[in-house]
Amino acid sequence: MEKRFIVPILVVAAIFSGCELANTLDDVDLATITDIEYNKHVQPLLDQKCSACHGASVAEAGLRTDSWENLVLGSDFGGVLLPYRSSKSLMIRMVTDLAGGSHLTTVGADSLSQTEVDFLKRWINEGAQDNSGRVPYEDATELLYVANQNDATVSIIDTESNVVISLVNLTEHGFTSGSKPHHIAVEPDGSFWYVSLIGDNTVAKFDRENMLVGQFSFETPGMLAVHPTENLLFVGRSLSAQSPPRSIGVASRTTMEVDPVDVFFARPHAIAVSGDGSHVFSASLAENELIRMAVADLSVRFTSIGGASHSIVQHAASPFSSVMVSSGQLTNQVIVFDVTDPSLPAQVDLIDVGAAPWHPVFTRDGQFVYVPNKDDDTVTVIFVDALVVREVISGPGLSQPHGSAASKDGNYIYISSRNADGAYEARHDFGDGGNPGTVSVIDISSNEIIKVLEVGSFAVGLGI
Numbered sequence: 001m002e003k004r005f006i007v008p009i010l011v012v013a014a015i016f017s018g019c020e021l022a023n024t025l026d027d028v029d030l031a032t033i034t035d036i037e038y039n040k041h042v043q044p045l046l047d048q049k050c051s052a053c054h055g056a057s058v059a060e061a062g063l064r065t066d067s068w069e070n071l072v073l074g075s076d077f078g079g080v081l082l083p084y085r086s087s088k089s090l091m092i093r094m095v096t097d098l099a100g101g102s103h104l105t106t107v108g109a110d111s112l113s114q115t116e117v118d119f120l121k122r123w124i125n126e127g128a129q130d131n132s133g134r135v136p137y138e139d140a141t142e143l144l145y146v147a148n149q150n151d152a153t154v155s156i157i158d159t160e161s162n163v164v165i166s167l168v169n170l171t172e173h174g175f176t177s178g179s180k181p182h183h184i185a186v187e188p189d190g191s192f193w194y195v196s197l198i199g200d201n202t203v204a205k206f207d208r209e210n211m212l213v214g215q216f217s218f219e220t221p222g223m224l225a226v227h228p229t230e231n232l233l234f235v236g237r238s239l240s241a242q243s244p245p246r247s248i249g250v251a252s253r254t255t256m257e258v259d260p261v262d263v264f265f266a267r268p269h270a271i272a273v274s275g276d277g278s279h280v281f282s283a284s285l286a287e288n289e290l291i292r293m294a295v296a297d298l299s300v301r302f303t304s305i306g307g308a309s310h311s312i313v314q315h316a317a318s319p320f321s322s323v324m325v326s327s328g329q330l331t332n333q334v335i336v337f338d339v340t341d342p343s344l345p346a347q348v349d350l351i352d353v354g355a356a357p358w359h360p361v362f363t364r365d366g367q368f369v370y371v372p373n374k375d376d377d378t379v380t381v382i383f384v385d386a387l388v389v390r391e392v393i394s395g396p397g398l399s400q401p402h403g404s405a406a407s408k409d410g411n412y413i414y415i416s417s418r419n420a421d422g423a424y425e426a427r428h429d430f431g432d433g434g435n436p437g438t439v440s441v442i443d444i445s446s447n448e449i450i451k452v453l454e455v456g457s458f459a460v461g462l463g464i
């Protein structure tokens with residue numbers, strides 16, 4: 001009796017598995033597909049080759065390849081694909097570029113054929129779309145821009161998922177491979193972003209789709225700041241320039257025309273707008289001079305700072321306008337100014353931080369300042385009310401920390417690291433000897449580094 005039932009069941013099973021064959025790709029010639037359909041072509045391939053280890057029951061590295069939604073979330077460490085850029089997508093690099101051989105061989109799994117690799121690359125290069133044509137991350141709104149100074153690229157991070165979602169290669173926009181993107185400023189509504197290119201003596205403007213829409217020439221531009229309400233962009237001079245013009249730039253963001261405003265002292269580097277928008281602060285790297293410019297008439301005044309030479313790298317002004325801090329790279333101190341009246345800044349304190357404090361940043365509520373210390377791989381957290389050090393953070397990804405930014409939702413502080421000395425070891429060895437720059441994501445509620453995102457080479461200025 002039993003046997004008679006088994007036969008038809010096997011037939012039915014065979015028919016079903018025959019139906020599934022179309023979905024397991026065995027009879028689909030990937031090379032001849034004209035329109036890629038995610039569910040029909042990509043998902044079956046991933047299920048066949050990846051999902052056993054990257055699925056619901058086992059999700060190695062926190063990565064799931066069992067649906068488009070899961071795949072685009074990435075692993076515990078960050079994203080695994082960059083739409084339109086297969087060569088920069090981790091899921092492709094793992095099978096094509098690893099120094100020790102393909103990821104699949106290393107984990108003892110079935111390799112991908114060259115046709116399959118080419119097909120996955122093509123799918124990513126066409127935008128890694130789902131069945132309805134959605135491109136991953138296209139709805140992301142809260143973006144963080146990272147200037148990768150040594151490889152002429154800008155990485156873009158979605159601050160809601162903390163995943164790298166895009167890469168802008170400046171050489172594809174007519175800039176040189178030595179353009180040295182240094183700092184980024186973003187329109188308050190996120191519609192455009194500006195990047196200083198030290199090597200190309202240019203400040204460039206990109207739109208939300210990362211298309212170049214304007215630029216102006218400016219000798220060795222460094223720090224940037226946008227005015228919160230006026231159509232103005234302020235530009236300092238790069239720290240790498242030994243004797244740049246003694247002026248800062250005041251540019252129109254709509255016409256991208258710039259006027260230099262004389263500040264008389266050598267090497268004006270720092271740039272920050274006061275919380276009330278009335279003044280722009282700079283400082284001389286060469287002399288202990290705080291420089292301030294009134295936005296209304298572009299008049300410039302100075303305040304001498306006593307004591308040892310600080311060589312101020314950058315200021316951060318409280319969103320509530322009464323406190324400004326300035327990082328002294330040579331004294332390992334933060335200078336605190338009362339800028340209740342920004343036209344009359346008064347020094348009120350000096351706080352010892354780590355070695356070579358770089359770009360300080362306030363939390364959105366103004367309660368804390370985070371200071372990355374470039375030469376000792378730490379971040380000092382200052383409690384603003386009491387002007388005391390609350391905590392010193394060290395940990396993953398901090399390797400010559402340089403830039404900083406606060407997420408708009410108030411949850412995270414981002415610290416970029418140059419990692420030129422390779423103290424942070426890349427998660428995967430692609431045999432290129434390159435030490436990736438990093439962005440460490442600090443959860444403000446615990447001051448823990450919850451994620452380290454690998455970005456381009458020599459990550460410096462951040463814009464949000």
Ligand code: HEC
Pocket residue numbers: 046049050051052053054060061063065075076077078079080090091092094095103104107108109110112427
């Ligand atoms: C036999 C198990 C297995 C299979 C099959 C497998 N992986 Fe993995 N995968 C792992 C393990 C284990 C790790 C973590 C160790 C590592 O990163 O090498 C990992 C890590 C990764 C990472 C790195 C995540 C990160 O952020 O560091 C990516 C990307 C990845 N796998 C993609 C794939 C893709 C794409 C496939 C299919 C083509 C695949 N894997 C198939 C076991 C597997």
